[in-house]
Amino acid sequence: MKKLLALALAAIxxxxxxxxxxxxxxxxxxxxxxxxAETTTYDVKDSTGKVLGTLSYKAKGTxxxxxxxxxxxxxxxxxxxxxxxxxxxxxxxxxxxxxxxxACTSITSIKLPETVEKIGDWAFYLCSSIYYMNIPANVASIxxxxxxxxxxxxxxxxxGEKPLLTEVGAYAFNACPYIESIALxxxxxxxxxxxxxxxxxxRTVTLPESVTSIGATAFAKCDALESINLxxxxxxxxxxxxxxxxxxNSEVLVYAEGTTTANTIQKVLNGEPETDGE
Numbered sequence: 001m002k003k004l005l006a007l008a009l010a011a012i013x014x015x016x017x018x019x020x021x022x023x024x025x026x027x028x029x030x031x032x033x034x035x036x037a038e039t040t041t042y043d044v045k046d047s048t049g050k051v052l053g054t055l056s057y058k059a060k061g062t063x064x065x066x067x068x069x070x071x072x073x074x075x076x077x078x079x080x081x082x083x084x085x086x087x088x089x090x091x092x093x094x095x096x097x098x099x100x101x102x103a104c105t106s107i108t109s110i111k112l113p114e115t116v117e118k119i120g121d122w123a124f125y126l127c128s129s130i131y132y133m134n135i136p137a138n139v140a141s142i143x144x145x146x147x148x149x150x151x152x153x154x155x156x157x158x159x160g161e162k163p164l165l166t167e168v169g170a171y172a173f174n175a176c177p178y179i180e181s182i183a184l185x186x187x188x189x190x191x192x193x194x195x196x197x198x199x200x201x202x203r204t205v206t207l208p209e210s211v212t213s214i215g216a217t218a219f220a221k222c223d224a225l226e227s228i229n230l231x232x233x234x235x236x237x238x239x240x241x242x243x244x245x246x247x248x249n250s251e252v253l254v255y256a257e258g259t260t261t262a263n264t265i266q267k268v269l270n271g272e273p274e275t276d277g278e
Contacts, residue, residue, distance in 0.1 A: 023072060023104040039068065042086050052078045057086060057093070065091035067100050070107075077108045077129060084113035096123045098143065105129055108152075112136050114159075119146050121169070128152055131178075137163045144169040144192070147176060154178045158185045168195050170215060177201055186210050191218050193238055200224060207231045214241045225252050232259035237268065 042055045056069035065086055072078070085092050093113050098120040101107065108129045112119075114136045121143035124130065131152045135142070137160025146169060147153060153176045158165060163185040170192035173179065177200045184191075186208040193215030196202060205219065205228040216238030219228065228242065230253060245252050246268050255261040 023070065023102065023106075040086070040089060042083070043073075044070075044080050046078070050074075053080065055080075055082065057091075058097075059089075059091060060094065063090075063092060064094045065089065066095040066097045067093060068097040069099075070101050070104055072104065072106050075106065077106055079109045079111070080107055081111045082113055082116075084115045094118070096120055098122060099125065101125075101127055103127070112139075114138060117164075119143055121145060122148065124150060126150070131155070133157070134159055135163070135165065136160070140164045141167045142169050142172045145171040145174065147172060148174045150176050152178065154180070156182060158183075160185075163187060166190070168192060170194055171197065173199060175199075180204075182206070184208055184211070189213065191215060193217060194220075197221055203227070205229065207234075209233055212236065214238065216240060217243070219243065219245075228253050230255040230261050232256055232261050234261040234264050237264055 039056050039058055042057065043051045044053050044055060045051055051073045053070055053072040055067055057065045057067050060066050067082060082093060092115050094115055095118045096116060099122045100120065101124050102122060103126040105128050107127055109132055110130060115138060116136050117138050117140055119139055119142045122145045123143060124147050125145055126149040128149065128151050130150050132155045133153060135158045148171050156179060165185055165188050167190045168188060171194045172192060174194050174197045179199050180201050181204045182196065182202065183206040187210050188208055189210055189212050191211060191214045195215065195218045197217050198221040200222065201224055202222045203224050203226045207230050209231040211231050212233050213236040214234060218238065218241050220240050220243035232255065242253065246265060
């Protein structure tokens with residue numbers, strides 16, 4: 001339990017390093033956006049033509065674009081729809097950049113185009129009014145801290161019959177207190193450290209057979225959990241990946257005997273290291 005508390009404190013300290021200075025992300029060398037071309041803007045409008053806010057984006061190669069920021073133009077709650085192709089540029093949107101919607105507290109929903117392949121680190125950090133998120137089928141990775149502190153987020157869905165998602169980054173949905181259910185699609189292999197840490201309303205989790213690695217504290221402090229269907233191929237568990245469920249409330253964990261997952265959990269029960277790696 002001491003280790004769990006120490007890891008929790010470390011996560012909190014990490015998040016506290018990010019200031020709430022503005023809705024838009026800061027542009028600096030650490031973000032990587034300096035590799036893109038000059039910033040271009042696009043006005044998001046409602047059905048009457050009223051400008052709700054302005055998206056910033058940069059070219060990626062010759063045909064693609066990365067959304068790098070958003071500036072609201074109205075003070076009230078509103079929705080944002082990102083086009084697949086920015087008019088006039090003919091560039092297809094393939095990425096939501098690091099911190100692009102950071103602390104945009106007035107956005108209640110956002111529609112990502114089906115062309116998006118990556119959601120960057122801290123992309124929707126502290127977007128506290130977003131209540132629904134549909135992850136397009138072409139998204140292959142959800143970055144570190146992408147939805148941290150989205151404390152109105154209730155429903156997360158993964159679109160398409162065969163989503164391309166392979167990785168849920170560290171802290172991706174940390175401190176999203178109203179998510180009640182998560183069903184990750186087949187193809188996801190890695191769930192990062194603290195990915196769903198402190199999702200206090202999370203009751204059911206379904207993981208596909210493709211998941212092989214779950215990071216430290218990934219589902220810790222999810223005190224409402226009733227069932228986690230683990231799949232059979234988990235070979236690597238970080239410390240307190242499920243909080244204290246393995247030892248204190250093991251019936252919540254659903255898996256078949258004789259599988260890789262069962263063997264990995266048995267190692268934990270035997271007091272062996274929870275991970276073979278790091």
